Amino acid sequence: MFVTKPRLFLKYVFKNRFAVPSFNVSNLEMARAVVEAAMLEDAPVMIQTDFINFNYGGMDELYYLVRTLAEPVNVPVLLHQDHPGEDRNIIRSLRRGYYSVMYDGGHLPLAENIRETARFAEIVHAAGANLETEIGLFGGEYQGGQPVRCGSAEAAEMVKSGADTLAVSVGSEHGQSSRLDLQLLSDIAESTGIPLVLHGGSGIHPDDAKAATQLNVYKINIGAALINGFVAGLAEGAELAPDHEPTHQRILRHVVAKLREIARSRLSLFNASGHGKKLLVELETAEGDLGEKVQC
Template sequence: MMVNFSSILQEARRNRYAIGSFNVYNYETIRGVIEAAREMKVPTIVAFGENYLPNMEMEEVVALVGTMAKKADVPIVLHLDHCKSFQNIVRAIRAGFTSVMYDGSALPFEENMQKTAQIVAIAHAAGVSVEAELGALASGEFTNEEAAEEIYTDPRQAQKFVSATGIDALAVSIGTVHGMYKGTPKIDIGVLKNIASLVDIPLVLHGGSGTPEAIVRECIQNGIAKINVNTEISVHTIENVRKLLAEGKNYHLSQVSLREVGFIKEVVIKYATMFRST
């Protein structure tokens, strides 16, 4: 069944576990994520970013997720991830997405706050939950050591932002990166604790791929209720497909597709288990 993430994330924060948000780009990734959720019997967020629109139309994603979610018998959220376009957010809401993320993190604080509040008003009128972001994560070409100090979320700004916008979840920047780490993660739990003491809504950790389990556990104990995983889904699946094809067997594309679903499930199950075992 498809739901928005407001209630399930609030419960996760209260009970100190996290919901996995797994990026999808095609049929195989959608099926892998939802089959893993079904097997584990855990609420799961299927995340589709606007940068993957060349792969699939929003309406196609809604149709596939909606069909598969009916068989899952657990809450499934269809989330528009990292969207900077007002037009695409409205399109996603109309298409049937149950939550959206407006990413105004690169904007000046006041402008980000104003535009986010406008989107919240539209989304909430349609029963859709909203995530926003303060601070900016480094991308995979940087290590945390190179960029961390300038990307952390300011706790006082977070408090003001949440109060002024009415968002349902806040993505915070505490030193994780988009992509895989090149160095030792420099994650500041102190910043997270300060934010959590001032903000009572669920907090979101982007850049879950490759983050050490001990740090993940500590983040969940201090307010993180949603964790995004993207890069490892791609890396793990591509590496294993490459090994499969190197065997020299004459695989049919349909067989490779099924194996891809299995590889995706391995990543989802790994992280979904980690997020609930703190």
């Protein structure tokens, strides 16, 4: 199922205390592997694209690719627009049919970040979509790649922006092995009371990832794990003995199989497995107003 009721999706995940991996994809093999993994694990999943993916694969092309893969399956697939690059890409994503988008203001002063997030919250909610915003900086972004952790008081202020979810910098870094500051995450969870997001999730220690699911984290971004798996899969596939398939198809089938197992491992680790059909029933039977903003 291609999810068009994002608030109900969010409410279910948050209520049941697990996290959904949000996989960054840029081609057919990545997207197909993620959807197949979700089906095998009976898990809801998020697939996300950002401005780098748009520059490579095109927004329209990636949107229709994911939607085509998601619509016939019996697990919920929510498409999310990650770092937009330019603010206008938020509007473009909404017009195309994304039901979850991000405003990327973590590099701004707090007051400006709140103000700009609030401005986009009105637009996003009018389109029936969810808005994610960010506070603090993750490794690999801005300021020479140095992470800047956010405080619980600042995070509490960001709630005033009206965003549905908040990405917080508590130790994770893009493409790097990392340990989370679980005490800081706990403090932020208590001070905000809304669903939290972790970027740079590929390298988070498994114990920390599991702990985070019990500290209001509902979404963990996974990018580097798929990228590294794709590159490794190509190299491994090229070494396979020739068979009846054309060489490029044999290699890409191996890539999909490798990425599928990577995705399954994250779905299981974040406790999402087994929730797919349950959430699907709620999404299919929901009518009318889907409720207020999600808070604990």
